[in-house]
Amino acid sequence: MxxxxxxxxxxxxxxxxxxxxxxxxxxxxxxxxxxxxxxxxxxxxxxxxxxxxxxxxxxxxxxxxxxxxxxxxxxxxxxxxxxxxxxxxxxxxxxxxxxxxxxxxxxxxxxxxxxxxxxxxxxxxxxxxxxxxxxxxxxxxxxxxxxxxxxxxxxxxxxxxxxxxxxxxxxxxxxxxxxxxxxxxxxxxxxxxxxxxxxxxxxxxxxxxxxxxxxxxxxERAYLDPDNQDVLVMEGAFDRTWRRVGLALDRIGFTVEDRDRSAGLYFVRYVDPENKINEEPELLDKFLPWNDQEDTNQPTEYRILVIGTEIGSEVKVIDEKGELNQSDISKRILNLLYVQLK
Incomplete structure (x- = not known):
């Protein structure tokens, strides 16, 4: 009862x-x-x-x-x-x-x-x-x-x-x-x-x-593709992987700006901890003409793509053109997801 x-x-x-x-x-x-x-x-x-x-x-x-x-x-x-x-x-x-x-x-x-x-x-x-x-x-x-x-x-x-x-x-x-x-x-x-x-x-x-x-x-485990470290391989089908990635983003603390399930896309904001964006600039640095820290001190939007495959699913970080983002930051994002999803 x-x-x-x-x-x-x-x-x-x-x-x-x-x-x-x-x-x-x-x-x-x-x-x-x-x-x-x-x-x-x-x-x-x-x-x-x-x-x-x-x-x-x-x-x-x-x-x-x-x-x-x-x-x-x-x-x-x-x-x-x-x-x-x-x-x-x-x-x-x-x-x-x-x-x-x-x-x-x-x-x-x-x-x-x-x-x-x-x-x-x-x-x-x-x-x-x-x-x-x-x-x-x-x-x-x-x-x-x-x-x-x-x-x-x-x-x-x-x-x-x-x-x-x-x-x-x-x-x-x-x-x-x-x-x-x-x-x-x-x-x-x-x-x-x-x-x-x-x-x-x-x-x-x-x-x-x-x-x-x-x-x-x-x-349904997850692992980084040994032949391509820019791809996270998931053993589950798309529906399950989509939800697991969403939970992982919540755990990590990403700001999810938007999501498009039909396209398999999460739009997230990420602040690179190695970019030192939170450090207060020196007094003189504020007046130097070549100092563009103001432009780089903002969280950057990234697109996380989830796609279904014949054996499960794949998770990638892509750019605005839909091409694979192979930057160090995208690798860091994938590793953060891997830690949560493995």
Missing amino acids: LAVSGCGLINHIKGKDNSGDNLEYESIEKKTPPLEVPPDLTAPSTDSRYIVPDLAQPESKTYSAYSRERKDGKQARILPEGFDKSFMRMERSGTQRWLVVKNEPEIVWLVIKEFWKGMGFGIEIEVPEAGVIETDWAENIAITPQNAALRKISTIERDKFRTRLERGEEGFTEIYISHRGMERPTDPGLEAEMLARLIEYFGVAKDKARSIIMDSKAK
Whole structure:
């Protein structure tokens, strides 16, 4: 059964029963105190767009049905009753994992927002048309000393997460979660932990949620073409590779300006760390006529091409003419992707 009490579930995933996982987040952004309603006025009604569906009520298979139930004051659930693998499954390639859920992205979107809020995060970025939700930075207060003196000498962990929703096979939504640490690198284990907690939030028992994560097996590896280091070879088909590359870009921290799935193109902004663009120029350098640092100190747009092949897929960095970009920076970009996708 998928019946779960809302308050109990939110308390659970916030870390009060995390079996030593030591995860309890609090947004570092200042929170605005709630408005106090004068005693002679009626409190405002809750915005139904931000209510987590009750998993035990009659199912909503479409967004329109979900909206009607909300309008009628009814509650909906995100998964059908009687869980089995046809409703939810975990897939994996290398260190990447993603969740496949039987429901429409429009409904999953609402639940994802409430999940992150329940975990203690604020929502910093929402791009519905791209299926992207990004949290703000939050501090893991479960391991942070409350003593002011100890805080000064202790490591404070701050994390943020990006969730990307992709419309999968008919009637399914694929959920990708990528982690970024303020003081530490991307942690695939923490991404898996958040996916497990999201499965619990959908109403699956904790032990079952953990088994879903553990049962996912790695497949579809990636490698740099030994005969052409400017090409990253992927064992998966185009659809899978397209989504994996998108998740890898999120993990690395690239700014994705645009994407054209039909053409297999990601348009990204990249700042070369060896270009020293963040260094403050010397005072006299600002007035030298031959100093063109202002033009080179800007992030450069690159095009990452994903194409399907007979044996899988290939990933390349190309220029505006569609030709292979063989610069040192393009090689660096491919290597960054390879580290995430291998």
